[in-house]
Amino acid sequence: MPLFSSRQDNRPEEDGQEPEDADQAPPPDEHTRLLPNRGNSRRGNLLAPDDPAVSPYNLWSIRALRYSTIGFTLVTLVWWILLLVSMFATPPGFQMRGSMFQSFGYANLTLANLLFTLMFFGVPAKAVRILVMSMSAVLVLDMILILSVQKTRYEEGWVGAVSVIWALFMSLWTLLVDHTVKWGKAEEEERLTGRAETRRNLVEWTEVMVSTVVWSTMCIALFLLYWVDSHKYRVHxxxxxxxxxxxxxxxxxxxxxxxxxxxxxxxxxxxxxxxxxxxxxxxxxxxxxxxxxxxxxxxxxxxxxxxxxxxxxxxxxxxxxxxxxxxxxxxxxxxxxxxxxxxxxxxxxxxxxxxxxxxxxxxxxxxxxxxxxxxxxxxxxxxxxxxxxxxxxxxxxxxxxxxxxxxxxxxxxxxxxxxxxxxxxxxxxxxxxxxxxxxxxxxxxxxxxxxxxxxxxxxxxxxxxxxxxxxxxxxxxxxxxxxxxxxxxxxxxxxxxxxxxxx
The missing domain is CATH 3.40.50.1820 (Alpha/Beta hydrolase fold, catalytic domain)
Incomplete structure (x- = not known):
């Protein structure tokens, strides 16, 4: 018999069992944690919340939304360029009786909305959703004014109508994207980490703060937009x-x-x-x-x-x-x-x-x-x-x-x-x-x-x-x-x- 023996050496060998693996948890005693670490839990295949693999981009629907947003941004950029060029040389059919700057303002708003949506795509925030809903409500009112009031409809023409309708559609699209990314983020965290994460790191909080400030600025700018009443245009x-x-x-x-x-x-x-x-x-x-x-x-x-x-x-x-x-x-x-x-x-x-x-x-x-x-x-x-x-x-x-x-x-x-x-x-x-x-x-x-x-x-x-x-x-x-x-x-x-x- 050895001079020093371990607890495993004193086990009875008649049962024919091999010694237990070293990584098997010891029997609980007074020092055992009541709530074990997640990394030491029995589900050893779960990832940490900060792991790059935990991403809403794992879902094809989220990727499709991002690619669609990029496509809408490119379309908006083309429209923005057309409105900018029409100030210097009006293309056929782009003549407006009122100020081109109103439609150009809606194009600016839409382009900024989509660019910042792409920039903060993976960080949904409730404050942003509230601000975007407010923007959408104001855009609905603007659209009604343009389409129903004879003077504004005459001055803005089809260019102004398209600008405000597209701005409204893209605002609703931003709201849909933010809701869907929030769902996809929670879905992937539930699947890969065991539960939906409610905490944010410093980088995420910074992005949330910046996005809130950006959309607040756009919302204020939209609230400040207001309307004041051959046969292409009229001369007094x-x-x-x-x-x-x-x-x-x-x-x-x-x-x-x-x-x-x-x-x-x-x-x-x-x-x-x-x-x-x-x-x-x-x-x-x-x-x-x-x-x-x-x-x-x-x-x-x-x-x-x-x-x-x-x-x-x-x-x-x-x-x-x-x-x-x-x-x-x-x-x-x-x-x-x-x-x-x-x-x-x-x-x-x-x-x-x-x-x-x-x-x-x-x-x-x-x-x-x-x-x-x-x-x-x-x-x-x-x-x-x-x-x-x-x-x-x-x-x-x-x-x-x-x-x-x-x-x-x-x-x-x-x-x-x-x-x-x-x-x-x-x-x-x-x-x-x-x-x-x-x-x-x-x-x-x-x-x-x-x-x-x-x-x-x-x-x-x-x-x-x-x-x-x-x-x-x-x-x-x-x-x-x-x-x-x-x-x-x-x-x-x-x-x-x-x-x-x-x-």
Missing amino acids: VHCHGNKTEDKPTVLFEGGERTVEYSFWDFAENALRNESFPRYCFTDRPGFGWSDTSPSPSSAGFVVDILSEALANAGENGPWVLASAGIGSIYSRVFSARHGDAIKGLVLVDPLHEDLLAKVGRPGTGFLLWLRGAISPLGLDRVPEAIFRGRTSRDRVYGRSAYQGGKYILAKLQENWVAASITRRDAQTSRAIQDKQTPLVVISSGKHTKASRQWEEKQRDLTKLTEKLRSWDIVDGAPHEVWSTFEGREKIEKRLKELVHARS
Whole structure:
């Protein structure tokens, strides 16, 4: 018998059994755990919850959802690119009467929604599902507004309808994906680890926090989106006064702002003063009540649109044209193309074609595009409406009109072609302008004193025709000469002289 013997050596050998394996659990005693470690449980084939093999991607349905989401993202990206390109050059069938930025905003929202869904695909979160449900509810409301309200349906067209419907569909798809991944994750954890895991590691909590912040931002942006009412688009024409056989009608053209904001009150006062018997004005595409036009939109193209609108309204002249700033470019092109129908030109601090390069600067265009991209959020219009009492008229053609998506798109279109096509249109109009047309130039005193170049260009514009009636420099007047009493008096006086002049 050995000097030292183990407990196994003292076992009776008559039963013929082999010694027990070393890995067999010893009989329980006072040191035995009441709840054994999962790794030491009898189901030794279970995996740890952090094992990479424990993944919802093991299920073919989850993989199919991910591949489908990738496909939807690619389709959305193509749609986003089409909307972006249509701002610069409108493809056939993509013409919208309202602002392209509204549909572009929905495309941005949808693309961001799908990209972040792919980024946080394997980490479903209840907070995200609640936010996506809120987004879906708002998108349903937006869809109803677009499809049921005549004005929004007209302005947005099929492009806007498709954009909001696709955004709603993708929002519901995100909700379905998150629910399904949550189910698949629990299913795989139950199968591979023995129970569904309720804990998250630091990386997962970070992803949940980031995804919640991202979807909260998108939800806030969606809540801020709001709606404000040949035959492809409409142009607003307004006339007031009595038609006469022997007196021309004054046709106003606004400058950097709408005609209503610039000249409407002035025209009404002059009409009451009998300085002229009748006046008309049109809103350029994207300004005031007019629809936006396809891109690119040069001065010549806009003049063709305005001429057609006036003809359809039964307004055929004769005309005395009055315009300001960049609007003088459009009036000059209109004058050159209508010849004998033009009885006089009044240019108020007009922009010279050689200075159009400043209007067409790339930096200005980029800033306009950024403003347009965020314009549907109403970050400036809503606070002004609440705290400063801005009305719907202010937003359509008044002091807040420059904040609207249509106006920004019109200025962006103007910027794209100012130094190229529009400049060429202005140069061509100068060459074919009737040299016997009476001409009046009224310049800003402040502007001419502040810039020698501006003064020289004003002098050059007095040579557009051979019949310069007057070149007035209004001392102390800003670029908006009519904003001063002396400026209004001077403009009204010159218009009265041209309208009542003998032919």
